[in-house]
Amino acid sequence: MASPIPITKAVIPVAGLGTRFLPATKAMPKEMLPVVDKPAIQYVVEEAVDAGLTDVLMVTGRNKNALENHFDRAGELEAVLTSKGDDEKLRKVDYSTHLADVHYVRQGDPKGLGHAVLRSKMHVGREPFAVLLGDDIIDSRDPLLSRMLEVQTALNTTVVALLEVDPAQTHLYGIATVEGTDQEDVVRITGLVEKPSPGTSPSNYAVIGRYVLRPEIFEILERTPPGKGGEIQLTDALQELATGPVWGGGVHGVVFRGRRYDTGDRLDYLKAIVQLASDRDDLGPEFRPWLKSFADSLGGGGDEGWQGGEDG
Ligand code: UTP
Numbered sequence: 103m104a105s106p107i108p109i110t111k112a113v114i115p116v117a118g119l120g121t122r123f124l125p126a127t128k129a130m131p132k133e134m135l136p137v138v139d140k141p142a143i144q145y146v147v148e149e150a151v152d153a154g155l156t157d158v159l160m161v162t163g164r165n166k167n168a169l170e171n172h173f174d175r176a177g178e179l180e181a182v183l184t185s186k187g188d189d190e191k192l193r194k195v196d197y198s199t200h201l202a203d204v205h206y207v208r209q210g211d212p213k214g215l216g217h218a219v220l221r222s223k224m225h226v227g228r229e230p231f232a233v234l235l236g237d238d239i240i241d242s243r244d245p246l247l248s249r250m251l252e253v254q255t256a257l258n259t260t261v262v263a264l265l266e267v268d269p270a271q272t273h274l275y276g277i278a279t280v281e282g283t284d285q286e287d288v289v290r291i292t293g294l295v296e297k298p299s300p301g302t303s304p305s306n307y308a309v310i311g312r313y314v315l316r317p318e319i320f321e322i323l324e325r326t327p328p329g330k331g332g333e334i335q336l337t338d339a340l341q342e343l344a345t346g347p348v349w350g351g352g353v354h355g356v357v358f359r360g361r362r363y364d365t366g367d368r369l370d371y372l373k374a375i376v377q378l379a380s381d382r383d384d385l386g387p388e389f390r391p392w393l394k395s396f397a398d399s400l401g402g403g404g405d406e407g408w409q410g411g412e413d414g
Contacts, residue, residue, distance in 0.1 A: 112150035115218035117163030117209035133236035153247040214333025235311025237366035244360020259351035263312035275308035276337035296337040
């Protein structure tokens with residue numbers, strides 16, 4: 103049965119403490135860290151808008167001012183740029199102001215991702231909605247969210263994004279047990295576990311920061327006790343949907359094979375900047391030759407591959 107309600111709402115939790123990035127995140131949310139010349143959060147909002155979601159709710163914590171200011175008018179700056187006739191920079195300032203209809207709700211204490219999502223209940227109402235983690239960037243050349251929305255509309259279940267990770271990395275993610283479907287990039291999820299201890303992971307399918315949820319998730323989250331790390335885990339609520347009674351229709355995964363950058367992790371953050379800057383038309387032509395000679399100057403000392411993602 104197809105969902106009759108078009109999905110328009112995106113929830114972006116940005117209330118985490120970002121401790122892996124201290125001291126940069128002492129007074130600023132990690133989602134505001136620049137990736138080349140845009141804060142990470144702007145890439146995420148652009149992705150939501152590209153997928154047709156224009157109503158964005160950010161679940162914020164302390165230090166929310168920088169975020170709110172980024173998506174609001176910047177009167178003084180705009181006045182200076184206008185007086186100088188610098189239209190190009192003015193466009194850059196103005197762009198994020200009108201990108202989406204952005205709303206905010208406070209999380210209070212950062213009690214976990216599940217708790218942050220639960221804070222969106224009033225705004226979302228009884229509709230399916232997307233959740234995008236504000237520190238997870240999906241390369242715009244490899245669309246993921248639009249495919250997830252399509253799968254959600256077709257199956258009317260809960261849909262999460264999965265990435266096959268190096269088995270040595272499974273303890274850093276929520277991990278899914280899966281069954282194939284008749285679609286090559288879609289699996290049915292039969293179980294989920296948050297950050298399994300090394301050597302105990304049921305698979306290497308990791309849940310990454312994109313979800314299309316049905317409103318039943320709120321009823322589950324309301325009674326989900328704190329789990330791993332003492333936090334209310336979204337993974338635990340999804341596990342109930344995947345394995346519990348058939349209400350809610352179960353959970354499917356869209357297997358993502360594109361480029362993704364975890365900007366909450368220092369090493370992945372550095373890789374994201376280098377990769378995205380290399381590919382830019384304005385910076386790439388000068389940056390790439392420099393990067394190549396810099397890499398050559400390292401000689402055989404570099405023992406890390408380009409794609410060998412590593413969390414901290
Ligand atoms: P993370 O676990 O990566 O965020 O949460 P963190 O706790 O801020 O990171 P570290 O480990 O201390 O460096 C994933 C996403 O969920 C949000 C975060 O902002 C991030 O986008 N989150 C997490 C919340 O909004 N609230 C929470 O209570 C926890």
